Amino acid sequence: MAQLFDALPMGSLxxxxxxxxxxxxxxRAPGALAHAGMARYxxxxxxxxxxxxxxxxxxxxxxxxxxxxxxxxxxWSEAQVQSWKPVTAGxxxxxxxxxxxxxxxGRVSHVDLQEGGQAPVAPSxxxxxxxxxxxxxxxxxxxxxxxxRALAIEEMAGIVADYRHAxxxxxAAGFDGVEVHAANGYLIDQFLRSSSNLREDAYGGAVPQxxxxxxxxxxxxxxxxxxARCALRLSPVTxxxxxxxxxxxxxxxxxxxxxxxxxxxxxxxIEGSTGAERDFQQGDAPFDYAAxxxxxxxxxxxxxxxxxxxxxxxxxxxALDGGADLVAFGRSFIANxxxxxxxxxxxxxxxxxxxxLYGGGDKGYTDYPFLTQT
Numbered sequence: 001m002a003q004l005f006d007a008l009p010m011g012s013l014x015x016x017x018x019x020x021x022x023x024x025x026x027x028r029a030p031g032a033l034a035h036a037g038m039a040r041y042x043x044x045x046x047x048x049x050x051x052x053x054x055x056x057x058x059x060x061x062x063x064x065x066x067x068x069x070x071x072x073x074x075x076w077s078e079a080q081v082q083s084w085k086p087v088t089a090g091x092x093x094x095x096x097x098x099x100x101x102x103x104x105x106g107r108v109s110h111v112d113l114q115e116g117g118q119a120p121v122a123p124s125x126x127x128x129x130x131x132x133x134x135x136x137x138x139x140x141x142x143x144x145x146x147x148x149r150a151l152a153i154e155e156m157a158g159i160v161a162d163y164r165h166a167x168x169x170x171x172a173a174g175f176d177g178v179e180v181h182a183a184n185g186y187l188i189d190q191f192l193r194s195s196s197n198l199r200e201d202a203y204g205g206a207v208p209q210x211x212x213x214x215x216x217x218x219x220x221x222x223x224x225x226x227x228a229r230c231a232l233r234l235s236p237v238t239x240x241x242x243x244x245x246x247x248x249x250x251x252x253x254x255x256x257x258x259x260x261x262x263x264x265x266x267x268x269x270i271e272g273s274t275g276a277e278r279d280f281q282q283g284d285a286p287f288d289y290a291a292x293x294x295x296x297x298x299x300x301x302x303x304x305x306x307x308x309x310x311x312x313x314x315x316x317x318x319a320l321d322g323g324a325d326l327v328a329f330g331r332s333f334i335a336n337x338x339x340x341x342x343x344x345x346x347x348x349x350x351x352x353x354x355x356x357l358y359g360g361g362d363k364g365y366t367d368y369p370f371l372t373q374t
Contacts, residue, residue: 003320004017004019008325013176018053019052019316020055020326020327021052021339022308022330022333023101026359026365028365032080033073037365040090040366043091047094051339055096057175059103060073060170061105062163065162066105068106068108070359075169076162084173085173085174088174088175100175101179102179104187105187106186106187107148119146120145121150121155122196123190123204125147131144132145133359156213159217167220167224177225177228182233183235185238190243197210207250207251218258222262227263230264233268236252236289245282248282248283249287249292256293258299260298264303267305268306272309290322304325304326306326307319313343316343338371
């Protein structure tokens with residue numbers, strides 16, 4: 001049985017243990033650019049013994065159209081590529097590894113964040129019953145998302161090209177690889193789910209058509225930078241950002257089969273409702289995550305299997321005992337840059353300051369104490 005602190009070969013890397021830092025939006029990138037504070041934040045968590053075996057960056061927009069929240073970073077311009085280089089250099093200097101999460105939010109956006117005040121885009125013109133974050137002079141505030149327009153079929157190739165370009169830029173910025181964000185009700189997930197995809201063309205209807213955008217994106221990204229530097233995040237049953245599908249086992253079983261031949265570094269699965277119940281279900285039966293992994297393996301998939309959602313040390317080890325290869329921790333890494341060392345020692349964790357989760361400066365970002373400081 002794999003143990004939490006065992007090393008693991010993954011893609012072209014060898015990870016020192018199984019504890020991964022999950023992607024965490026912090027809304028601290030004005031102008032969609034990385035900066036010195038972000039370099040400190042990630043480097044603090046990059047020590048291969050006390051920090052993350054692998055860091056997955058905060059979700060990073062592949063285009064201006066893909067932006068959905070104020071002050072989140074991007075990776076579509078040369079200025080953004082250059083801004084990320086000190087971040088990746090700092091992680092590597094500390095001995096760590098970092099993948100960039102590639103993001104297009106689709107309909108989970110607001111006209112104030114879109115170029116020229118245009119409507120956000122989506123599979124279908126259905127407004128998400130959710131909110132996004134705008135940051136003004138009075139700080140962050142949650143506001144309803146704007147009504148989207150449906151993407152024309154002629155625009156789909158451009159979306160795929162944006163993912164390809166973003167992957168190439170991420171490697172140019174020094175990242176070890178990329179994770180395509182296809183979870184939590186954002187654009188790719190909106191295409192997957194029957195509640196948000198009412199299309200009647202080649203990108204809607206039956207499962208293979210709804211999964212077409214995901215498959216095209218993954219093939220393009222893997223072709224651009226190599227499968228060993230590519231990964232994918234999925235959330236089979238989460239209702240996040242107002243998505244639903246009555247047959248998630250069928251839908252994601254098909255997706256898993258399509259991923260097998262791509263030679264990915266890892267597959268990242270959010271189990272249950274994001275940030276909430278791990279046993280949450282959509283449809284008529286509990287989701288069978290073991291069957292999903294078996295479908296992937298049967299299709300030839302050899303990528304590391306990563307699980308996520310509200311884990312602690314005991315449940316992380318239980319996940320490894322059950323067949324997972326990696327476990328991702330989110331908010332625990334916000335408040336504990338040396339989370340892995342705390343898990344080794346069964347030491348107390350710093351509590352998260354929820355008031356400083358989104359926006360702001362160093363407070364609640366780079367000022368959490370290490371064990372040696374407490």
